[in-house]
Amino acid sequence: MRAPIVVLSLFLMAVGTLVPRHPALAAPEADLWPDWQAHDPQSTLEIDHDAWQVLLDRYVTVQEPGVTSFDYASASQDGGAAKVNAYVEAMTKVTVDQLNRDQQFAYWVNLYNALTVKVVLDHYPVDSIRDIDISPGLFSSGPWGKKLIMVEGRTLSLDDIEHRILRPIWRDARIHYAVNCASIGCPALALKAYEASKLDDQLDQAAKGFINHSRAVRVGADGGLVLSSLYDWYRDDFRKSDADFIAHLRAFAGPKLAAILGDTTELDIADYEYDWALNAR
Incomplete structure (x- = not known):
């Protein structure tokens, strides 16, 4: 029974020589999950993102115009990680289809960003988010495909939030400037939590901050x-x-x-x- 193991080992070694550890990313398609289109246009419910704002105030620093950083080291040591976990957990209890569209947008962007920070803190220290290889699939890289949370009885990954909900429902290119991937090359993690009443201004500022920096x-x-x-x-x-x-x-x-x-x-x-x-x- 050793022969198949040897063959498999040789195959995997060969694959390792042909495929880089972090192959170039191919963008997932914007593939709508129709259930998440449900919303209440007349709803006046507002989601409180103050807990996320407290974390942003404490751990996010402007390095230069259009560039921010997160103090993962401090958050991992002074209780910040537990507060990120608590905010994410609170967001999973929201009944999203009872919100209006703007409230939903702010909800999903803030949740995505907080969940990204949570993933990094869960595996900190790391040099890159792509080193957190928890996505399913032989050639997958990073954490984006891993089912991380449950909202309204459905398990979701970061990819699901971005590519099955945000991009296909709102079809706004500024989404790419709002969601943060915990990397220097990524558009900055915003200093302010996204708010339904300020979305256009906040998205415009995110776009301006990134587009006018040399990394763009x-x-x-x-x-x-x-x-x-x-x-x-x-x-x-x-x-x-x-x-x-x-x-x-x-x-x-x-x-x-x-x-x-x-x-x-x-x-x-x-x-x-x-x-x-x-x-x-």
């Missing part, structure tokens, strides 16, 4: 543009044609980026890049 768009050595891999993975969400994508960037661009984009309607893209190092203080 910069001029490479050869004069071509180096873009965040976010714009490669989810290009369709940011509009397919170059002209429409440039219009998206231009809508949030400050003077420096506006000058880089000029009046062009076509992109000269030299490369895409992404820094997966942990967004730790």
Whole structure:
């Protein structure tokens, strides 16, 4: 009975030589789970995210415009992790279909971000969230596919929240600037919890903060543009044609980026890049 084990071992060794430990990410499709469309347009129920705000105030620091970090080391030592767990647990008790759309959006984004922080703290210390290999599947990387919580009797992963609920229901590219993946290359973890009454302003600020930082768009050595891999993975969400994508960037661009984009309607893209190092203080 040893032969099959040897063959399997050799196969796995061969696979390991062919597939990098963290292969390039392929973006999941926005695949709607229809049940989560249920909502109450007339609802005046409001979800209290003050507990999440307290955590953001305590552990999130602005490193430079458009870049924030989370103090995982302190949170893992001073009771912060337990408070993150408590907030996530409280959110799993919410009856989501009784909320209006804006309340739902704020609920899902805040829950996603808090759940991401919880995953990192559960496995801290790590150098990158991609080192938390708990997703099912032989070639999976990171924690995004792992079922982590139960809401209204259904188990959910981070991927489920982003790609089966947020993206397909709201179809707003600014979602990518709001959800945080605990990495330096990711759009910043917001200093403020998302609130239903302030969503447009908060999403615009998230977009501006990321788009005007060099990790989103910069001029490479050869004069071509180096873009965040976010714009490669989810290009369709940011509009397919170059002209429409440039219009998206231009809508949030400050003077420096506006000058880089000029009046062009076509992109000269030299490369895409992404820094997966942990967004730790």
